[in-house]
Amino acid sequence: MTIQVPTRSNTNITALQNALAQGKPSRSFWQDARIRFFQDRLGVSGGTLFLFLCLMALAAPWIEQNIVHFSPSSMDLPNAYRPPTAQHWFGTDDYGRDYFIRTIYAGQVSLSIGFLFAFVSLTIGVVLGVAGGYYGGGLDDLVQGVINLVQGIPMLPLLMIIGSMVRLGWVELAILLSILGWTGASRQVRGLTLSVKQRDYVLAARTVGASNARIMVQHILPNVFSIVLVIVGFDIASAIMVESGLSFLGFGVQPPTPTWGNMLTNSLTYVSKDPWLVVFPGVAISLTVLAVFLLSDGLRDAMDPQLRK
């Protein structure tokens, strides 16, 4: 093929002029991302499902009052172990409590832990990751050192020890998990900061004399935000899994407060006789986690199509 030298005639000035004449601005990154996201059916279905589950959890008291008419803690011993019926959509548990409303309230707790964990650990992770990546040098070494340190702490044994000294409510649990678990996010954020730092517009901004703070807010954070959205999803999922594990070991949120974790473990005794007791919390967890994974994958693909596998 011949090598074309760009001249005024063969660059796409006409198209540009036409577009400008029509008054259509070029699309921003976010608009692009949004369009791509909504084209991805899996991501959208995941997102819708997750939204639906969160709304159900939030609306638990309303559902209790207006739809189900059973409280999660009111016992009905003679009617224990009933399979799903029109009256009890998910059946009753071993105390005769309505399993459907318990599953919803449990979702409240599990999702709250997930969100709080994601929020706190990302706050720490982003601040440290951006600071270290951007400023580099001694600060970066310090942050890396802290990351190595925190990663060297054995999480589960430490959680068990603290759990044996102090009773952990869901808030304390989520915060404790964040203090030990922010390092993964921080590493990714730092990596992204490093690469964004090299980009042309950042160099241009610095040449022009923009302050560090301005650069971080205007250029770094928006890019970081995209990866943060993805990490939030995985954080929520992993917090739910960890909480169920801790409930199993006896350190999670204590009964009678239902969480998907402790519902899952308490119901195992009855798996041969009353399998629905095991199925519903299990399905709840897997649906939530699947939905969140699909949503995160969709978001990631929308933000950076080059990452698509």
Add this chain to the structure above:
Amino acid sequence: MTRYLARRLLQTIPILLIITVIQFMLIRASPGGPLKAYLENPMTTVEHIKQMERQLGLDQPLPIQYLTWMLGNDWTLVDEDGDGVAETKGTTRGMLRGDFGYSYFTHLPALETILGRLPATVELSLAATLISYLIGIPLGVYAGLHRGGRIDNAVRFFTSTLNSVPHWWLGLIFIILIANLTLATGVQILPIGGRQTLGLEGFNPLDRLWHLILPAFLMGTGGWITFMRFMRSETLEVLGQDYVRTARAKGLSARVVTFRHILRNALLPVVTISGGLFVSLINGAAIYELVFSWPGMGRLVLEATLKKDFPISIGALAIFATIGVLGRLLADIAYGWVDPRIRYD
């Protein structure tokens, strides 16, 4: 290489130091403190307590206490009777020399108890890591080579679903399934738990292997899914590369070319992931050891925390951290050996 290693070794020291500080603070913060075992004894008088405080150096300022705890005080003189003159020898050997205290319940040395259970956990974690390689890598390569095919889609769907439930919970479901299956058919495909069959004497490798399969497989599930995904994307990337096309053009078999390139590219990241994987397996072993009645260190710490047997549970922190450090160091060594660039660093 040696300089690289030396640097990595030096980097491990601050972590271990911080862990010991955390341990020190935890022991002080635990209900009853380090003298809890003595407080329970109705025979102990206030004088006894004071004497022991002085003996263990607990009346000293905090930094000195920490040093005593780490280095012991049996090589120095302690003022045991409170008269202001240090004339008796101390009694603790200090953590650095292996004195982790004694279990509140069995009164055996804590370190010995912990180390006694260590091999079981390491065995399980190593087996899980091995399974992660053996299943994850071939599966991932195959899925990548046959992208879009039925097996690829099935595997991707199956692993996504598998990752959305806790794997240890699946273990319990399996146990119940196995029991019911055994009842129905009379054939027991896998044991319910334990490290070897109850009542069996001596070391029977087949029996031990049979007991290892299910716990190691479930523990390694996170691992082989990770490796599978990674190898799949590696394969896809390599397949799209120019040099593959070039090699094919030259007449080399596609299979051979891709395998060599895939494995070569994948080696470094796999090694990096492995270190972290093994360490996280060790730290998280407690749940699997509980489900499968596996006599490992994780379950020991679980029991100790439930019983509030602090010398064991807090002492185990140091062991876990040390293994973590060693594991990552080994991975780094392997990394350094495999990556020629590092060697000449």
Add this chain to the structure above:
Amino acid sequence: MYKLLCLLSVTVVLVFIVACAAPVTPEPTKAPTATTVAVAPPATTAPGPTVAPKPTEVPKPTETKAPPKGGTVRRYLTGNAISMNPMMTSDTTSTGLQDWIWAHLVKRDPVTLDIVGVLYEDKPTFSADGKTMTWKLRPGLKWSDGQPLTSADVEFTWKTMMDPKTKLRQRATFEGAFTDVKALDPLTVQYTLKDVGFCPAADQSDLIGVLPKHIYEKLDINVNPENTKPTVVNGPWLFKSWAADDQFTAGPPNKNYVLGEPNIETVSYRNVKDAVVALQLFKTQEIDIVSPAALDWEEVKKLPFASTYEYYTPGASWTYIGFNTRNPWLADKKVRQAISTAIDVDGMIKNIRLGLAKRQYSLISPTNWAYTDDVPKFPYDPTKAKQLLKDLGFTPGPDGILQKDGKPWPKMRIFYSAGTSEREKIATIAQENLKAVGIPLEVVAEESAAYSERRGVTRDMELFIHGWSPGVEPYGTGEVFQSFSTRNHSGIKNLEFDKLWDQASYTPGCKQADRKVFYVKAAQILADEQPYIWIFATPELVAVNKRLTVNPMTPLGVLYDPSKWYINP
């Protein structure tokens, strides 16, 4: 490529090295030798229900065909034993394991229910003035190392028990029975009764069994390696290994066992997470004996390879909710009675035991000879409970929680032993019941050994759920409620009860019918006091794999003499 293979093979080799190098059953190591009492950490003992002395069959003339020897019996544990030394423990998990390696001085005959000797001969003789009781040891008894077992060992055991340095919590039980135990000659042991006419004297004469003097006299009884690894025993089997929270193995059979060398070669216990896993193990026939929860009983009965036994013993175990009467809010017995009225016990029996239990109202089991049904009862009536509390000055505050004189009811905790799903259900139901009348309760699960400490030592609790295994003789059961007892967890003080209980123990003539008069009155007083809410007495539910032949059924069940069990050929 080559490097990858290298890495893989290194990992494989590592796995093998670790697996081969580490023994599956770690050898217990020596405990530190104590230089002074102050230095060595003191042993913790766990108070708890005493177990009736494990009865063994009176030796019969030899059968026509000798049962086959050898084989292993496999069992499971859900709790943790504390020590292998019977003097240091009284919880059922520890004694359950100890009974395989330690013999008893006396036992209860499984058919007649009389106290007969095991290491002792036949029955005791009493002096004319009733002040002393004398037992004779069987001649020719030997410890497992061949040393003779004599009265010196019994006297040594007694002296060690009474030594104030020994951390023995049941001391008061024995001090209330005997003032001295002396060796008159190598085969004769004389017990001096604290008070003449102590009816359960024979029952209590087992003490805690007997320890070998030639081993323990050189050791500090509280902390020594024999407590975790006994080298010399006198029970049916020798001790092989014990890894706390992992497994326990006894074997091979003790040739010197008083009732004859056992048939079974080894007994192995493994620790499992809970009854769910234990049941699966039984279903795959990896263990031979299981005591399933009531909810699983129907399923277990259907198993083709299991022989199932369901029976109430005369000393049926009962479960209760205890009050800590030292707490000012729980000090008034009328408050306790009102709380009792708020608890739905019948609901619990139906829901938790599926009806496989007998309602209990006072401290004597419904199947015991001293039982009476004529005691104050507080059947479930939440409206009445609220009224009773109102009459006592407790009215619901704005948040529904009861208040008195402006002070709201403090948040109280109800404890239970972790891993026991039945007790967890009792706790949860009780919590819900009490919430309905305005009393806030927090449910707390605690590990069994730590829970023992709480009940017996710190008593930092308000309500506590636990069980009691009484035995045929009521003495020990009531001693716990006497105001001076060190095992009085509830802190109840009723001098009338103390007196009646002593009268029942000292009834002239010691006839059951006469003693029962006092037991009835005592039970009535205690039921009125309600230091415990008695919930139910439970039958034994035992399933045994048909490959194992156990003992013939008697009032004491089918597991009373393991030395006679055998594996079917």
